[in-house]
Amino acid sequence: MSDQGRVLGLDFGTRRIGLAVSDPEGCFAFPAGTLISKGRKKDLQKLRALVEERDIRRIVVGLPLHMNGHVGPEAEAARSFADGVARSTGLPVEMLDERWTTVEAKRALRDAKGRRTRAARRGELDSAAATILLRAYLERRAREGNSP
Numbered sequence: 001m002s003d004q005g006r007v008l009g010l011d012f013g014t015r016r017i018g019l020a021v022s023d024p025e026g027c028f029a030f031p032a033g034t035l036i037s038k039g040r041k042k043d044l045q046k047l048r049a050l051v052e053e054r055d056i057r058r059i060v061v062g063l064p065l066h067m068n069g070h071v072g073p074e075a076e077a078a079r080s081f082a083d084g085v086a087r088s089t090g091l092p093v094e095m096l097d098e099r100w101t102t103v104e105a106k107r108a109l110r111d112a113k114g115r116r117t118r119a120a121r122r123g124e125l126d127s128a129a130a131t132i133l134l135r136a137y138l139e140r141r142a143r144e145g146n147s148p
Helices: 040-054 073-089 101-110 118-143
Strands: 006-011 016-022 029-036 056-063 093-097
Touching: 006 040, 006 118, 016 040, 016 118, 029 040, 029 118, 040 056, 040 073, 056 073, 056 118, 073 093, 093 118
Parallel strands: 006 056, 056 093
Antiparallel strands: 006 016, 016 029
């Protein structure tokens, strides 16, 4: 399978999954909304449909390590989720340290004002975190001389 094609970035959470998708060349990351979790089986079905609809070729899932680099229950849950995504879609799934994505996403959205609901703001945060994660992944691949 070619490495060319869109990449899907996932910011996994037990209640919401932030989504981001790259352009076909794998140069830019764009927010793609939030998936409200309805349980693992239904979440994987929705992600499989998104993969087919957007012609996704590779997936990156955020790995929420502790600030000291240790693996906790959240990271184990994200690894289990990533394994399920790989089995469900048949695509390569990589994990990327996401320790700073939520902090950066909060900073980026801090100035956004308006009358959005609290749930909408959380959804925006999850999608922004997925976009930052995907952007970091794409930049790392470009530095290493790999196309996504």
